[in-house]
Amino acid sequence: MGNVISVTVITDPAFQQHDTGGGEHPEIPQRLEVIAKALEKSSLQPLISYARPRAVERSQLLAFHSEDWLFRFEEAVLSGRTYIDHPDNQVGYDSFEIATLSAGTGLVGVDLVEKNPQEVVFGSTRPPGHHAEPNMPFGFCFFNNCVIAARYWQRQYGRERICILDFDAHHGNGIQTAFEEDPHGAYVSLHEHPSFSYPGTGWPEEHGLKEGRGTILNLPLLPGAGDTQVRETFARIVTFLESFQPEALIVGAGFDAHAEDDMSGLAFSTEMYTELGTLVADLARRFTEGRLLSILEGGYHIETLGDCTVAYLEGIVRARQQAAS
Numbered sequence: 001m002g003n004v005i006s007v008t009v010i011t012d013p014a015f016q017q018h019d020t021g022g023g024e025h026p027e028i029p030q031r032l033e034v035i036a037k038a039l040e041k042s043s044l045q046p047l048i049s050y051a052r053p054r055a056v057e058r059s060q061l062l063a064f065h066s067e068d069w070l071f072r073f074e075e076a077v078l079s080g081r082t083y084i085d086h087p088d089n090q091v092g093y094d095s096f097e098i099a100t101l102s103a104g105t106g107l108v109g110v111d112l113v114e115k116n117p118q119e120v121v122f123g124s125t126r127p128p129g130h131h132a133e134p135n136m137p138f139g140f141c142f143f144n145n146c147v148i149a150a151r152y153w154q155r156q157y158g159r160e161r162i163c164i165l166d167f168d169a170h171h172g173n174g175i176q177t178a179f180e181e182d183p184h185g186a187y188v189s190l191h192e193h194p195s196f197s198y199p200g201t202g203w204p205e206e207h208g209l210k211e212g213r214g215t216i217l218n219l220p221l222l223p224g225a226g227d228t229q230v231r232e233t234f235a236r237i238v239t240f241l242e243s244f245q246p247e248a249l250i251v252g253a254g255f256d257a258h259a260e261d262d263m264s265g266l267a268f269s270t271e272m273y274t275e276l277g278t279l280v281a282d283l284a285r286r287f288t289e290g291r292l293l294s295i296l297e298g299g300y301h302i303e304t305l306g307d308c309t310v311a312y313l314e315g316i317v318r319a320r321q322q323a324a325s
């Protein structure tokens, strides 16, 4: 293998069929198209191969979600409903099946990382997951892709201590729900401060509860915060992982904190995502023997989303090339 780092993108044409209504909804099929095009045009292109997800099984969904939610979701789409609980959560007839496939990107990703921890693995997937709660959809999310991947990693491979690092502009309330009482799951989230932003969780005082005390690190940023403020959090993230000692790292890679993305008031540059890629690659080298899996969350500014994704993956690839040379 030498210094050649390979990249696997897990995606599926079926993701385009998750129908969010075609109106003003920002979570649209075109998101994955611009990512695919940007990857094709990028310096990464010769390194990339593609893999398909497999649908997550019911028992694997039940590692986080309730039986009641699975029935309710399936019934809603089959009965022709166009959204569930809130107009944010638009669905079409195939959305249940597509959501099981979207969650399945994480399973295939975990398998690939276990085979070769040096491979850069990215799930280019929709619907996203980090807002999904055990009993309900939330903020365009139906199944919590990152949490389902974490539970699979624990059960299938015995990697007990999993950290999810989430740099989407919004707090991943569903991930926090999964891990806040769990001593083996850690959650680090960079997001716009809950006073100003959806969904209103992710306060710095939320550290985890009961046995999970100390396993949550919320790093809210004030509106207007950009690269400087993000860099100021890096040392705290490293210290937190030093204390938690994860065996695997999952990244909730959302790109809606970009300055051009009006889904948040944050102002990250495109280059910031390269730095975040370098950061997570370094964290994985230091703490998890390289085990790192990235899964797309938000990112809605169609003109920059592809470039941000490329910038992030380039950050990981470069860090790994340097470490190998």
Ligand SMILES: [Zn+2]
Residues within 6 Å of the ligand: 168, 169, 170, 254, 256, 263, 297, 298, 299
């Ligand atoms: Zn978001």
